[in-house]
Amino acid sequence: MQQNEIRIEQRDSVTVLEIQGDITVFSEPFLNEAYTCASNQGAVKILLQFDGNAYINSGGIALLIQLLAKARTRDQEVAITGLSAHFKKIFHMVGITKFAKIYDTLQEALQKMS
Amino acid sequence: MNVTSDQGEMIRFLDEQTLEVNLPNKLGYERIAMDCTASFARIVGFVPERISDLKTAVAEACLNAMEHGNRGRSDARVIVSMNFDGQTFSVSVMDEGEGIVELPEDPDIEKKIERLEPPRGLGIFLIRRLMDHVEFNKLSDQGNMLRMVLKMSRSH
Numbered sequence: 001m002q003q004n005e006i007r008i009e010q011r012d013s014v015t016v017l018e019i020q021g022d023i024t025v026f027s028e029p030f031l032n033e034a035y036t037c038a039s040n041q042g043a044v045k046i047l048l049q050f051d052g053n054a055y056i057n058s059g060g061i062a063l064l065i066q067l068l069a070k071a072r073t074r075d076q077e078v079a080i081t082g083l084s085a086h087f088k089k090i091f092h093m094v095g096i097t098k099f100a101k102i103y104d105t106l107q108e109a110l111q112k113m114s
Numbered sequence: 115m116n117v118t119s120d121q122g123e124m125i126r127f128l129d130e131q132t133l134e135v136n137l138p139n140k141l142g143y144e145r146i147a148m149d150c151t152a153s154f155a156r157i158v159g160f161v162p163e164r165i166s167d168l169k170t171a172v173a174e175a176c177l178n179a180m181e182h183g184n185r186g187r188s189d190a191r192v193i194v195s196m197n198f199d200g201q202t203f204s205v206s207v208m209d210e211g212e213g214i215v216e217l218p219e220d221p222d223i224e225k226k227i228e229r230l231e232p233p234r235g236l237g238i239f240l241i242r243r244l245m246d247h248v249e250f251n252k253l254s255d256q257g258n259m260l261r262m263v264l265k266m267s268r269s270h
Contacts, residue, residue: 002142025141055145057173058240062233069227086166093243094236095223 004030008038014113015043016106020051023060031063035070043076045113049106050082061094068099081109132197137176139190144176147194151205158198160264167244168203168264174237175207175260183209183258203264213258214238214250 004021015038021027038046048064050056071078081103083091091097103109128134135150137143148169155165176192184190193208220239225231242248247263 055148055173057144057170057177058234058236059177061236065223065226065233069229069233072227084166086163086170090170090240093240094221098223099227 002026006030006034008034008041010041011047011110012114014045014047014110015041016047016049016110018049019054022055022057023050023063024055024057025059025063027060028063031067035067039070039074039076045077046071046079047106047109047113048078048080048082048100049109050080050087052082052084054084054087056087056090061090061096064096064100068096072099077113079103079109079113081106128195131199132195134196135194137192137194139180139184139187139192141177141180144173144180147176147192147207148173151194151196154196154198155203155264158203158266160203160266164264168205171241171244171262172205172207174241175205175262178237178260179207179209179211179258183211183213185211201266203266204261205264206259206261208253208257208259210257213252217250 002022002024004019004027006020007018009016009018017034017038019031035046068078078099079101080091083102088102091102101112103112133150133154135147137147151172152165152169155168160168172194176194179192180186184192187210190210195206195208197204218235218238221236222231226233241260241262245262246265249261251259251261253259
């Protein structure tokens with residue numbers, strides 16, 4: 001079964017979740033654990049950094065929607081970086097960008113979120 | 115054309131413009147159909163942006179076939195047939211299910227975030243947005259087929 005490796009790193013006021021691997025329904029335990037861990041550490045600004053070559057399907061997008069829903073109830077700001085041009089388009093199409101800003105690079109995201 | 119072998123297996127003969135992938139009903143194996151479709155589309159000259167669209171649409175059609183059409187049955191199959199006629203690239207994804215009775219409404223992200231509608235249910239929406247034409251057909255006695263078309267004229 002597919003696995004994700006998620007590294008949590010604090011960069012000033014931003015908690016970066018560096019997510020390796022594809023984002024599908026199989027990512028649920030990995031994403032949930034990383035998000036819960038970050039939240040328990042008091043994360044207020046969360047940046048999801050994806051692998052630019054990742055395959056993301058509708059099951060994975062649904063997990064991100066669930067994460068955004070939880071973040072909203074906790075007043076956390078969530079942003080996204082590391083997406084390929086194709087998945088930026090898909091995230092716009094679905095409407096994810098109404099709830100999470102997408103940045104082209106990690107540096108840009110950290111600068112704007114700090 | 116279909117014939118039956120000595121062992122009783124159905125053998126399908128495909129023309130030279132058609133490829134077919136026969137998948138087990140296993141989540142994750144949609145990647146095989148995606149990669150095969152992408153290779154075929156690349157060979158016949160589609161640009162990378164449209165190939166990415168095609169890969170996502172094929173993946174979502176296969177996932178729907180596995181989860182909803184075949185209802186996760188491990189003994190069911192998903193057949194992905196692709197054809198290029200010089201102008202249009204068509205992909206048919208067949209499962210053993212009953213087919214879609216009613217097309218779902220477009221997802222409402224705000225309702226999903228407010229948990230007023232389930233987070234899933236994005237597949238058909240993505241397929242329809244990414245492809246030039248989509249059809250849903252109930253096959254007479256063999257199951258259900260989703261056929262999607264990508265036109266060369268839009269892809270350059």
